[in-house]
Structure formats: C-alpha cells, structure tokens
Amino acid sequence: xxxxxxxxxxxxxxxxRGIGRAVVETLAAEGATVAFCARDAGAVESAxxxxxxxxxxxxxxxxxxxxxxxxxxxxxxxxxxxGGIDVVVAxxxxxxxxxxxxxxxxxxxxxxxxxxxxVEAALPSLEASDAGAIVxxxxxxxxxxxxxxxxxxxxxxxxxxxxxxxxxxxxxxxxANTVSPGNVYFPGGxxxxxxxxxxxxxxxxLGLNPTGRMARPDEIARAVTFLASPAASFITxxxxxxxxxxxxxxxx
Numbered sequence: 001x002x003x004x005x006x007x008x009x010x011x012x013x014x015x016x017r018g019i020g021r022a023v024v025e026t027l028a029a030e031g032a033t034v035a036f037c038a039r040d041a042g043a044v045e046s047a048x049x050x051x052x053x054x055x056x057x058x059x060x061x062x063x064x065x066x067x068x069x070x071x072x073x074x075x076x077x078x079x080x081x082x083g084g085i086d087v088v089v090a091x092x093x094x095x096x097x098x099x100x101x102x103x104x105x106x107x108x109x110x111x112x113x114x115x116x117x118x119v120e121a122a123l124p125s126l127e128a129s130d131a132g133a134i135v136x137x138x139x140x141x142x143x144x145x146x147x148x149x150x151x152x153x154x155x156x157x158x159x160x161x162x163x164x165x166x167x168x169x170x171x172x173x174x175x176a177n178t179v180s181p182g183n184v185y186f187p188g189g190x191x192x193x194x195x196x197x198x199x200x201x202x203x204x205x206l207g208l209n210p211t212g213r214m215a216r217p218d219e220i221a222r223a224v225t226f227l228a229s230p231a232a233s234f235i236t237x238x239x240x241x242x243x244x245x246x247x248x249x250x251x252x
Contacts, residue, residue, distance in 0.1 A: 003229035006031030008131065009082040010228065011075065013065050013118060014092035016043040018189050019137060019181065022221035023089055028056035030225060032087070035078040037063035037071075065092045065114035066106075075121035085125035087228045090115040090136045090159075095190055099150035107151035115159055119166065123174070131230040132174035136163045137220075138239065140182050140247050147201070156180075160239050167237030175236035177227045182243025185214035211244040 010027045014020035015036025028034045028051065038044050041062035048060040059081075063074045079085050094110035096103035115136055126132030141148040142156030159178065166176035183205055185191045191214060195202040206214065223242045226232055241247060 001231060003030050003226065003231045004131075005225070005229050008032045008086040008230075009078075009084055010034045010087035010089065011078055011085055011118070011122060012036040012089040012091060013063075013114065014038055015060065016040065016047045018186050019184060019217045019220045019224075020089075020091040021047065022217035023091065023224050024051065024058060025054075025056070026218065026221040026225045027087070027089075027228065028058055030229070033057045033082060035059050035061070035082065037061045037065070037074055038092075039064045065118065066094075066109040068113065068117050071114065071117050072121045075118065079122070079125045084129060085122050086129045086131055087133045087135070088118055088122045088126065089224060089228065090118050090134070093137070093139075093152070093156075096151045097148045103151045107155045111152075111155040112158055112162075116162065126174045127170075129174075131233070133228045133232075134163065134166060134174060134176040135224050135228050136160075136176075136178045137224070138163075138178045138180040140180050140241060140243050143180060143239075143241065143251075144247055144249055164237045164239070171236065175227075175232070177232075177236060178239040179220060179223050179227065180239055180241045180243070181215060181220045182209065182241075182246040183214040184217055184220060186217050209244050209246045213244070215242065215244060 010032045012024050015024040016038040024034050024036050044060040044062050051058045063070050065071050094106040096107045136159050138159045139156040141153035163176050163178045
C-alpha cells in the first residue's frame with residue numbers, strides 16, 4: 001500500500017527513543033521529511049546523526065514541550081524551514097504515575113498542555129495542507145483503570161477526549177486521531193526499568209497480556225504512520241488501541 005507520504009512534512013515530539021524514535025524512523029522511511037524534538041540535546045544530536053546516516057531526511061532540536069514559548073517557536077521555525085507542516089505527532093509524556101501534586105502538575109504541563117500547544121501552534125500550517133493530520137499518543141491507561149490510574153491515566157484519557165473534539169471541530173479540514181498503546185518494551189524504557197527494579201510488577205503486567213509479550217515501538221509506530229498518512233483519508237476521531245488484546249473492555 002502506498003501511504004502517500006513522500007514529500008510530506010511531519011513533526012514529532014519526543015523523537016529520540018521508544019515510540020517517538022520509531023515514529024520518526026517509520027515516517028521517514030515512507031518518504032516524509034521529519035522534524036523532531038526532545039529535551040536532551042545530546043540524544044537529539046545522536047539520533048539525527050544515526051537517522052541521516054541511514055539516508056533519512058530528518059532534523060532535530062532540543063525542546064522541552066512543557067515550555068510553551070519554546071515549543072511554539074520550534075513549530076513555527078519548522079514550518080518556515082520545511083515550507084509547511086502536513087502531520088504532527090504528539091508523543092511526549094511525563095510518565096508521572098504516583099499521585100503526588102508534583103506529578104499532577106507535571107502531567108498537565110507535559111502530557112496535556114504539550115499536546116494542546118503543539119496542535120495550536122501547528123494548526124495554521126495543517127489547515128493549509130491538503131492532507132493535514134494530527135496523531136496524539138494516549139495509552140490503554142486512559143481507557144481503563146490500572147496501576148497508572150492517577151495523573152498518567154487521567155491525562156491520557158483527557159488526550160483522547162481532546163483529540164476526538166478536534167476531529168469534529170476540524171472535520172473536512174484536518175484529521176485527528178489517537179493511538180493508545182498497551183505496554184511497550186524497549187531498552188532504556190520504563191518497562192525495562194521495571195523489569196529490573198520491580199520484577200513482581202513486570203511479571204504481573206506481562207502475565208496480563210494473552211500474547212505473552214509486550215509491544216515493540218515499531219509496532220506502535222506503524223499504526224501512527226498509517227493514521228498520519230493520506231491513505232487514512234476518511235479516518236478521523238478514532239482511538240486506535242494497539243495492545244495485543246491486553247484490555248478487555250468493548251470499545252463502542
């Protein structure tokens with residue numbers, strides 16, 4: 001299937017590791033020019049070197065999405081440099097699980113406002129595109145109550161609501177969809193840390209999935225890339241759960 005992404009311009013937040021890195025790679029492999037950001041300047045530089053070395057058209061910047069001015073400046077700079085924006089993927093999360101006041105604030109600034117500010121900054125460019133698409137990354141923790149039912153799960157649920165609202169408000173102009181992954185394992189990721197630091201929780205989480213494993217970042221990235229592409233031209237307002245049958249609720 002031709003995803004019709006050749007020559008498209010995409011922005012991805014949190015693009016140096018895990019799902020975000022896999023999304024950057026997958027979009028670029030489909031022919032898109034991809035600009036991504038992350039907080040760690042060294043990780044950004046390393047990722048740009050590896051991806052350009054693999055023949056991909058990418059550029060990166062050190063940006064904290066919780067800094068609204070910096071995020072808006074990055075989006076505008078990318079729009080100017082690339083000559084427009086066709087796709088934005090809001091991927092960054094504070095991964096704040098315990099219900100402390102600090103975690104509630106961090107989740108609001110990073111997960112929620114980071115998504116809203118990215119979309120609002122990119123919206124003029126997206127509306128000028130003939131294939132504008134927004135993809136937000138939520139989680140199965142936003143869909144059902146689990147061990148992350150505090151700040152993380154609450155704001156992941158809010159992101160789904162926000163995105164579906166965008167789909168209706170922007171219908172016919174810009175598509176907006178959410179991908180909700182289940183547990184995703186990659187070296188250096190949260191589940192790799194839990195495997196070492198809290199093996200009981202890791203074993204419990206692994207045992208809940210009937211596939212007997214967690215997802216790989218590339219498996220999530222392919223779902224994101226399809227929804228971001230013109231090939232998904234009539235899909236908007238959807239929350240695509242990619243969890244290997246981990247969740248049991250019926251999504252009506």
